[in-house]
Amino acid sequence: MVDPRDERVVPKNMNPRNGLLMEHVARYKFAGSFVWGRVLDIACGVGYGSEIILKGPGRWLVKEMIGLDSDSASIEYARRYYFHPKANFVLGDALDTNLHKSVGLFDSIISFETIEHLEQDEAFIENLKKVLKDDGLLIISTPLGQGRNKPCTCPFHFFQYTLEEFQKLLEKNFNEVEIFLQKDIVIEKPIPGKKYYLAVATCRK
Template identity: 45%
Template sequence: MKPTNGMLLEHIARYYFAEPYIQGRVLDIACGSGYGCHMVAKDRKREVTELVGVDNDPETIAYANVEYNHQKVKYIQGDALDPELPERLGLFDTILSFETIEHVADDLVFMDQLYRMLKPGGTLVLSSPFGRGRGMQTSEPFHVHQLTAEEFESLFARYAFDDVEIYYQRGVTFEKPRDGVRYFIGVAVCRKRKDEVLDR
């Protein structure tokens, strides 16, 4: 948590980037130690009714409950690919998923899970680092694989989103793609159609 930790600054920047889209009942999937949940609950206290932080590690959840406790935040242990998770957690107006999809065995099942938990009219903000592609080895020991930029952008075509905006993160800044610039992290802001049937 040192202020000179560049990776930490990038993570915090993603929460700041997402804040204008955050409202209502919020899910932060793979919330980690909880600093992002706490930050959002404080900064968006008027817009957020409840924030649920989910992580699969019990020690991390125990830490979050102590260090980043907030009256609007509830931390829950859970597996993002658990088919019972949507029924257990219910529906959300906003879902945040930062640097998670590269850690799961099946990114498409993961996306299905998020879509099931997102209310019609709700917003998903999801980020992922880029790499060699689905099914390809990565140098990161905890990453199953890292999608290419093209695979990342195509993730959202399977769903009834009214609008998908793709941004690219460079350090703590976010921008639309520019010719000749190589990007390492993509961020998508997806708005679910209001008339979408809940059981897809």
């Protein structure tokens, strides 16, 4: 059974107009306009993102979608409720350095609201690079906050980056980084003077 006390979004248990759910759905729809080939949704939760991608306008470009999560109950839920011929849900650790051997390499990787849950954030980025093909694309998001070394009020997060910290981490590891910001269901290039609370980036090696 999926634990309702953690941060996992379970759409079938939520009002479709729930703000948190709508924000998460917006991110997957955003990703759907970029992904192709073999797609990895790392820390996929209960798997609803695969359904959004594989029903979206870019579904014809997706050959296979792998949802990976460390929570066995979430993977079981995903297999039960989000079955699709192109989708496969597997149990795995995002920090497993042999992940590239167990699940292979990918054209596209989606990593939504994961990095702030991992104390070893740089190791996580290195692992994403290992499973991403040389011409592949990473789409990654994280909530913004006071900074990596500042106290975080969310009990599920080790930290929340400033935008500058997040961008610097990505630019240290990828040659091409494009930053978008999200407010409510709108994801856009930054508008000067507008306040945002979440960053989404597309990254290429």
